[in-house]
Amino acid sequence: MTSELITDIGELSTFAGHEDRRANAALVIENGRIAWIGDAEHPPVADVRTSVGGRAVLPGWVDSHSHLVFAGDRSAEFEARMAGTKYAAGGISTTVNATRAATDAQLESNLRALRDEARAQGTTFLETKTGYGLDVDTERRSAEIASRGADVVTFLGAHLVPEGISARDYLDLVTGPMLAAVTPWVSFIDVFCERGAFDVEQAREVLLAGRAAGLGLRVHGNQLGQGGGVALAVELGAASVDHCNYLTPADLDALAGSDTVATVLPACDLSTREPLAPARALLDAGVTVAIATNCNPGTSYTTSMQFCIATAVLQMHLTVEEAVRAATRGGARALGRDSGADAVGSLRVGGRADLQVLDAPSISHIAYRPGVPLTAATWLLGQRLPPAVTRAARAAF
Ligand SMILES: N=CN[C@@H](CCC(=O)O)C(=O)O
Numbered sequence: 001m002t003s004e005l006i007t008d009i010g011e012l013s014t015f016a017g018h019e020d021r022r023a024n025a026a027l028v029i030e031n032g033r034i035a036w037i038g039d040a041e042h043p044p045v046a047d048v049r050t051s052v053g054g055r056a057v058l059p060g061w062v063d064s065h066s067h068l069v070f071a072g073d074r075s076a077e078f079e080a081r082m083a084g085t086k087y088a089a090g091g092i093s094t095t096v097n098a099t100r101a102a103t104d105a106q107l108e109s110n111l112r113a114l115r116d117e118a119r120a121q122g123t124t125f126l127e128t129k130t131g132y133g134l135d136v137d138t139e140r141r142s143a144e145i146a147s148r149g150a151d152v153v154t155f156l157g158a159h160l161v162p163e164g165i166s167a168r169d170y171l172d173l174v175t176g177p178m179l180a181a182v183t184p185w186v187s188f189i190d191v192f193c194e195r196g197a198f199d200v201e202q203a204r205e206v207l208l209a210g211r212a213a214g215l216g217l218r219v220h221g222n223q224l225g226q227g228g229g230v231a232l233a234v235e236l237g238a239a240s241v242d243h244c245n246y247l248t249p250a251d252l253d254a255l256a257g258s259d260t261v262a263t264v265l266p267a268c269d270l271s272t273r274e275p276l277a278p279a280r281a282l283l284d285a286g287v288t289v290a291i292a293t294n295c296n297p298g299t300s301y302t303t304s305m306q307f308c309i310a311t312a313v314l315q316m317h318l319t320v321e322e323a324v325r326a327a328t329r330g331g332a333r334a335l336g337r338d339s340g341a342d343a344v345g346s347l348r349v350g351g352r353a354d355l356q357v358l359d360a361p362s363i364s365h366i367a368y369r370p371g372v373p374l375t376a377a378t379w380l381l382g383q384r385l386p387p388a389v390t391r392a393a394r395a396a397f
Pocket residue numbers: 067089091092095192220223268294296297298299300
């Protein structure tokens with residue numbers, strides 16, 4: 001099996017827990033894994049030598065929150081919002097109607113185009129959710145399609161109570177036949193615990209049914225106002241609670257004393273004109289923070305982790321290193337994948353060779369040069385992605 005030495009690295013960021021950023025380093029990839037990390041002056045013998053010419057090398061992004069199984073467009077809703085209309089959960093139904101009407105091939109092609117767009121920008125590990133079907137058949141096919149394009153799939157049948165059914169009957173469906181239909185394809189269950197979606201008791205019922213089916217738990221919480229989503233996530237030991245825009249001091253304390261990751265979604269905060277999530281306060285309280293895109297057609301139509309990181313630095317007051325860690329190791333933690341043989345989001349000997357090279361000497365350029373796409377090359381499980389694959393989304397016309 002061919003081994004590849006990556007050398008002339010300007011700055012190596014590993015996020016493996018020690019020497020997170022180092023100069024004069026090199027690494028060797030073999031069999032899809034990192035075989036060696038060390039001093040560039042004393043590398044082991046390798047079959048192939050790749051010089052990155054002083055550029056920065058770091059883990060690929062772990063985007064731990066997206067909604068990529070959908071059809072249709074909500075740019076008119078976005079324009080209205082930019083003109084002053086407030087975001088409300090009800091907008092989800094526009095995408096539900098378009099998604100139900102789409103064929104499997106259309107949904108899969110959209111998902112793959114967005115996944116490739118993300119990869120071209122350095123994302124090597126991606127979670128995505130169902131949640132625009134909201135009937136048994138469309139949720140099942142959404143989950144199956146998602147499993148062919150994403151690394152982790154989350155069941156979000158509890159996104160909104162669709163038209164034509166009572167909340168009680170819909171909860172019975174979500175926690176019964178719908179859950180049974182998606183279970184082969186998903187590893188987490190999620191619920192939108194918010195005004196206009198599901199209240200705390202309804203959310204608890206959904207999460208407990210998911211847990212009984214063997215799924216991990218996640219919560220969309222405290223996005224549009226203070227509520228019980230964060231407290232419920234902590235109470236039930238959810239892997240993450242996502243959004244976290246409106247936190248009380250008690251929410252902060254609860255998160256700080258827990259293993260639940262707070263996932264912040266900076267692009268969504270800007271696109272919905274909600275206050276930015278208090279990522280600085282969360283980190284200061286000792287909470288593990290993840291940064292993700294929340295790519296979806298309603299509230300955050302971007303696959304750019306770099307945009308999210310730059311926003312977290314420039315507007316949420318994270319340091320560059322904190323933000324990049326949150327977008328790699330933090331995302332991995334939110335997905336339960338930050339340790340063990342299948343760990344992602346860090347570069348360590350024996351771990352997956354999922355990495356990217358920036359067209360910049362250090363990670364600081366991600367925020368220092370905001371809006372500039374800096375990923376120059378990406379390796380996924382040790383294989384360098386060909387430019388043709390990463391440009392596929394744009395070539396298809
Ligand atoms: N908040 C709930 N769900 C999505 C948005 C859904 C939509 O408006 O389409 C989110 O994470 O922002």
